[in-house]
Amino acid sequence: MSKTLVAYFSASGTTAGVAKDLANAIHADLYEIRPAVPYTQADLNWMDKKSRSSVEMTDKSSRPRLSDTDANIGAYDTIYLGFPIWWYVAPTIINTFLESYDFSGKKIVLFATSGGSGFGKAVAGLKPSVSESTEIVEGRILNSADALKKWVTEL
Numbered sequence: 001m002s003k004t005l006v007a008y009f010s011a012s013g014t015t016a017g018v019a020k021d022l023a024n025a026i027h028a029d030l031y032e033i034r035p036a037v038p039y040t041q042a043d044l045n046w047m048d049k050k051s052r053s054s055v056e057m058t059d060k061s062s063r064p065r066l067s068d069t070d071a072n073i074g075a076y077d078t079i080y081l082g083f084p085i086w087w088y089v090a091p092t093i094i095n096t097f098l099e100s101y102d103f104s105g106k107k108i109v110l111f112a113t114s115g116g117s118g119f120g121k122a123v124a125g126l127k128p129s130v131s132e133s134t135e136i137v138e139g140r141i142l143n144s145a146d147a148l149k150k151w152v153t154e155l
Contacts, residue, residue, distance in 0.1 A: 095125070110122060112141050
């Protein structure tokens with residue numbers, strides 16, 4: 001029997017709500033990806049080119065530190081990985097998370113929340129952070145309960 005994990009990063013709480021609902025719907029374990037230094041509202045001001053999120057997303061080598069690395073990734077075959085879309089990609093803390101564990105031979109299914117864009121280049125931006133034996137697939141943008149419900153019925 002395979003084990004499933006829903007891991008997520010949420011700066012404002014939106015993705016957290018979706019991740020919890022998804023984990024409940026598919027009977028998966030839940031893990032929150034937390035930055036060592038939490039994001040403030042000022043950090044998330046994408047209109048300010050000097051805000052923390054803007055600086056991190058401009059520098060693709062940026063790797064914000066995690067508050068912990070105690071997820072038991074080895075216990076799971078499939079990981080649903082959720083995050084908000086920032087600048088048409090995943091926030092760089094998702095790269096930090098992927099580079100902090102061995103995902104070899106695992107399947108990672110992405111899901112995201114977004115204010116209006118799709119996945120953009122999220123998959124391409126994350127693939128270099130895992131081994132070649134890790135499968136990363138684009139899942140869905142889940143901005144509503146209806147979108148989540150529809151996706152779960154298709155899984």
